[in-house]
Amino acid sequence: MAKIEDMPDVSLRLLEIFAAMMRCSTTVETAEFLGVSQPAVSAGLRQLENQLGITLFERTGRRLQPTAEARDLFEEIRPLFGLLRSFSTRARDMRSGRVGRLRVIATPPLGYSVGPKALRAFLADRPNVTVSYDVRRLSNVLEAIETGQADVGLILNAEKLETVNSEIVQRSQMVVLLPEDDPLAEQSTIAAEDLKGRQIVGIDQASQLGRLVAKGFALGSAPYEPQIEVRYCQTAAALVADGMGLTVVDPYSAQPYLQRGLVARPFMPACEIRASVLTRKGVPHSSTLLGFMEAIRAHINA
Template identity: 55%
Template sequence: MVAPDISLRLLEIFSAMMRAETTVEAAEALGVSQPAVSAGLRQLEVQLGITLFERTHRRLVPTAEARLLYEEIKPVFGLMRSFAGRARDIRQGKSGRLRVIATPPLGHTLAPRALRHFLQGRPDVSVAYDVRRLEHVLEAVQTGAADLGLALSMDRDPSVNTEVLHQGHMVALVPACGDLAGRAAITPQDLGPDLGQEPGGSGFGLIGLAEESILGLLVKTAFDQAGVAYAPRVEVRYASTAAVLANETGGATVIDPYTAAFHGTPQMAIRPFSPPCGVSAILITRKGVPRPHLVHSFIAELRPLFSDLISPARS
């Protein structure tokens, strides 16, 4: 004889009735009507061929067989509660794994701070975090190796979804004790080939971003438009490297506002760079794939941090 297929709903009604004293209480616990509970119990008894409850003094009393069966299904409902709880945590962005990849200007500044806030109160969330060059960020997002990417001022790429998180401008990082720190804005003329040779100037000279980088090209274009030779005494690939060297040597540099804000020290002043060179923080996600709840939660922690950046007019 083939065993009957018992629906999970009938077992749920049975379990609720075992914990309650009346069908009314069981119905309230399940959010259904009392007749639905009674009908479910009758159907289960027919399918099992076992009497599960006996009516005594207007109450349904579990039989010995019902108590034995209840002990068998208790672990099932424990698993169901665990499953429902895990699903709720995933839905609310409290469980799972988040994969983040970023270029250095955001990967070494705002994103780690957002990650710290994001992980607080989420003990069941793990994160894969990497900082790479832009081409690697794009590849990771395109292939699904990362849930989201972060980068600065990139050309529109039709292979991914992009969203501007914040728009800012390049800033100058100059010695706080020099004449440049007293200026309202720093121009290419201030950072030309004679930088470091004039009294009160930067004693080390210009630390510049490599021209082949996106940010380096922005700065070089501003110098070209001003008719000033872009001739860094030291050339570096990453803005964070430029900031570290400027702090160490007393040189001057033009970098993105995010790196400047996180590498600012009392020895250095942050000043606007003129002409303005716009730079945007970009969120990159995979096309055709809905954003997981963890991605939404991480972005929610990241967005407010942009408004907390140190103003370029402050040192």
């Protein structure tokens, strides 16, 4: 086992430069991000490489490309900066005299539907609680919960999660959102094969919900060939509302458009989705967090 005196004496400042360089493309961009000079960034990277005895970046043209070793080390220290941001946020809240603070992060379907309703009810009798509320992609939500940057996450998920606590608060299924005067709107359910030859607004198949829809079409032995593909279900719903065809989305994203000339019908074969509340493993729930989670349960089933 290596002795403590043999360990490299790496400062947080050098790690901060390294982490910023991993997110940026050049030392100039890194310097602008950190608010330091470009030579300071270059010197810091050289110092870190000397201390570790590892090459972290290789120059390719005007850019520095991280080595495989750099990528591995970055994954090791990524949670550290989440913890430091969390520490700074809590210290700022104490300094300003705030009694309580809740940090919420959600993916768009719940972040723009159930989340705001639950938050309004939650804050009604908690005037001294302040809230940070953010809507991001699923990968960002998971990272924020894992590293402690957020207290609670709200997501739609079709796959098992191992790195966070996950509580399912409602099970639902994907729906077809289409104009109310469309002949298919007369059906109680709409099968994948019913959509052959129709103009479909699809969800990015790099996302969980996009993969789920594509799998549904495959199980229904129907081709899935969206003419338009978007990242978020809300975007797909907005395009359908503007006369761009039909789409298969989650019911939360469809809900705001049901009073605007559109209807939703269950998509078959059924594609189950789970509305879940995420919290960090190994961290006790505060009374503030428990209160918000109770508000989510109440409003998602209302």
